Amino acid sequence: MKEASVADQQDFLGRFDAMSSKATATVIAHYSSSFTLASKLLSPKIRRDIEALYAMVRVADEVVDGAAAAAGCAPDAVAEILDNYERQVLLSLSVPFHTDPVIHAFGNTARKCGFEQAHIVAFFDSMRRDLSQTSYDPTQLDEYIYGSAEVIGLMCLKIFLQDSTASPQDRATMEHGARRLGAAFQKVNFLRDLAEDREGLGRSYLPVFTEEMRDEIVTDIREDLDAARLSIPLLPFGARTGVRAATDLYGCLVDNLESASLEDLKNGRIRVPSMKKASLATKAMWKEVFQK
Structure with missing residues (x-):
């Protein structure tokens, strides 16, 4: 069998890289219309990387939120699936193919x-809590939010x-803004998913x-969003x-x-209509135009 040249090998990897990027774009498009819309406003290079991060996070989230259980996996098996997924994700920090x-x-x-490996570990620690922990005191909730959202x-x-x-x-200002924005997103989702979390997943x-x-939570979220907005001009x-x-x-x-x-x-998920989302995206673009 003829040995592949270096150029052939690079072409093989290039095709696999491209396929993998398309796969992650499919994940974000399937699960979140809001993040799909926002990601389309990013530069192409940044968008591809955000899609890759989102897809990894979403797969882990689906493991703990019921996809594995719905496939017939027992609780111990679900925990093992999450542990194995974390090992493979951490391995990707040093191994250039998966x-x-x-x-x-x-x-x-x-x-x-x-x-940073510590950020990925913190994320999986929060995901692991979702397999067994059903309620949170304030300190535990802060820890959960840090791992599930701030490190993202x-x-x-x-x-x-x-x-x-x-x-x-x-950089310190932007890091503070990134953490506060992640925390705001998570707290909003706590309120939006109140019924699903309690009745469907048994979590509070x-x-x-x-x-x-x-x-009180709304006020807290608004403070998070205000802090995050201060860092946006620095990006x-x-x-x-x-x-x-x-x-x-x-x-x-x-x-x-x-x-x-x-x-x-308590009975449903609060949403933003598609036309309103489009309007917000347009306004965001105009703000950047006038700031330049």
């Missing part, structure tokens, strides 16, 4: 952007800054739910519009969550 397209694409992004924001920032330099002060991230508690141009659109979209969700009745929150 047969799983999502892990392969994620590994390419992680190595290129310098993801920090990895996104690594993607945004991969070709940029920033002063230590600006929030204690007994009242109007006062809803109002590279290729990231700013997409991040601004996602931030504004979640701000709109907060408004809807605040005006919804407790009965609506």
Whole structure:
């Protein structure tokens, strides 16, 4: 059998890389219309890396949120699946090829952007809590939010800054904004998924739910979003519009969550209409145009 040339080998890998990127784009398009819209406002290079990160996170989330159980896996088997997935994801930080397209694409992004192993471990620690923990005290909830959302924001920032330099002060501001934005997204999802989490998954991230508690969480989320907005002008141009659109979209969700009745929150998922999403995306683009 004729040995493949270096050029042939590079072509083989290039095709596999391209296929893996398309696979991760399919994942985000299938699971989230909001993040799909926001990601389309990112530069192509940044968008591919964000899709790779999102896809890895989504697969882990689906393992713990019921896909594995629905396939007939017992709780111990689900835990083993998550543990094995974490091992493979961590291995991708040093091994440049994986047969799983999502892990392969994620590994390419992680190595290129310098993801920290500790952030990935923290993420899987939070996912592991979802397999057995059903309620949270304030300290446990902060730990959960850090692993499930804040470290994702920090990895996104690594993607945004991969070709940029920033002063230590600006980087610290952006890191703070990335963590606060991730926390805001997670808290919004706690409110949006209140019924599904409690009735479908048997989880209660929030204690007994009242109007006062809803109002406190809404105020907290708005403070997170305000802190995140302060860092947006510091981001590279290729990231700013997409991040601004996602931030504004979640701000709109907060408004809807605040005006919804407790009965609506307990019985269904609050959404933003497609036309409103498109309007927010357009406004985000115009803001960037006028800021230049």
